[in-house]
Amino acid sequence: MAEMSIKEIRDQIEKMDEVSKDFLQWLHEDKRKGVNELARQVEQAQERKAKLARxxxxxTTFERALRAEGYIHLLGIDEVGRGPLAGPVVAAAVSLPADFYLPGLNDSKKLPAATREAFCEVIKSQALAVGVGIVSADRIDEINILEATKEAMKLAIKQAGIIPDACLIDAVQLKDLPYKQLPIIGGDGKSVSIAAASVVAKVTRDKMMSEYAKExxxxSFEKNAGYGTAEHLSALERYGMTPIHRRSFTGVKAQA
Structure with missing residues (x-):
């Protein structure tokens, strides 16, 4: 090992699919601090990889349990945009292959924007089916946000274009849905199917709000996505409502 430069060792590591324990031991036994640091970095990377695998x-606990019971075609369903003062509520329905693997996938709110967008592309390219349901602010005012959320979810299921054996849904029970339902509280952090739907829904809605920001x-919809930030509330007070504001929501009502 000593005859190899630190750069050569680093290049060797980068070519390896997996760094063996023996190789790590050699790195630790090397007297050069730079090589020892490489060993530490490799171990940290291995720990991160193992943590993501766990x-x-x-x-995937819910998905594996459902498939073991014979439910093969699964749809994960989630929404974003219940709380904002402006813009639609958006739901997504995603069916992932049984062998799908995207370490780090989680509740979209816990992911950086760049990671969400990259994950969204992977999900869309590898998913068996993806559907999106969008319900406008006017419709939210007409039927209330909970019913609008359920409507968006049903639209997303329809748009997915498949007949699922079971639906994993973030916290909501949908009436008149002719499929097995598994509502999971906090499901976007407990089920990869729901997490995938969360990512697709949020990326879709954020892009819509960025377009509305141009109009x-x-x-500043590109920054606040329609949520009631101080900047948004100040603009509401100064300029009044837009056609995409939810007139039935506190904070908008005052401007009506």
Whole structure:
């Protein structure tokens, strides 16, 4: 090992699919601090990889249990946009292959924007089916946010274009749905199927709000996604409502 430079050792590590325990031991026994640091970095990377694998195992518990019972075609369903003062509520329905693996997939709110967008592309390219349901602010005002959320979810299921054996849904029970349902509280952090739907829904809605920001630049929708930030509330007070504001929501009512 001593005859190899630190750069050569680093290049060797980068070519390896898996660094063996023996190789790590050699790195630790090398008297050069730079080589010892490489060993530490490799061990940290291995620990991160193992942690993500354990997390994936936990987040596929529901999917594995359903498939063991004979439910093969699964749809994960989630929504984003219940709380904002403006914009639609958006739901997504995603069916993942049984061998799908995307370590780090989690509740979309816990992921950086760049990671969400990259994950969304992977999900869309590898999923068996993806559907999106969008319900407008006017419809939210008409039927209330909970019913609008359920409507968006049903639209997403329809748009997915498959007949599922079971649906894993984040916290909500849908009436008149002719499939087995498994509502899971906090499901976007407990099920990879729901997490995938969470990512697709959030990326879709964030892009919509960025487009609305071009039409209504005073409200900074590209930053707040329609949520009631101080900046947004100040703009509401100064400029009034837009056609995409939810007139039935506190904070918007005052401007009506």
């Amino acid at each position: 997390q994936w195992e936990e987040m 209504y630049p005073q409200y």
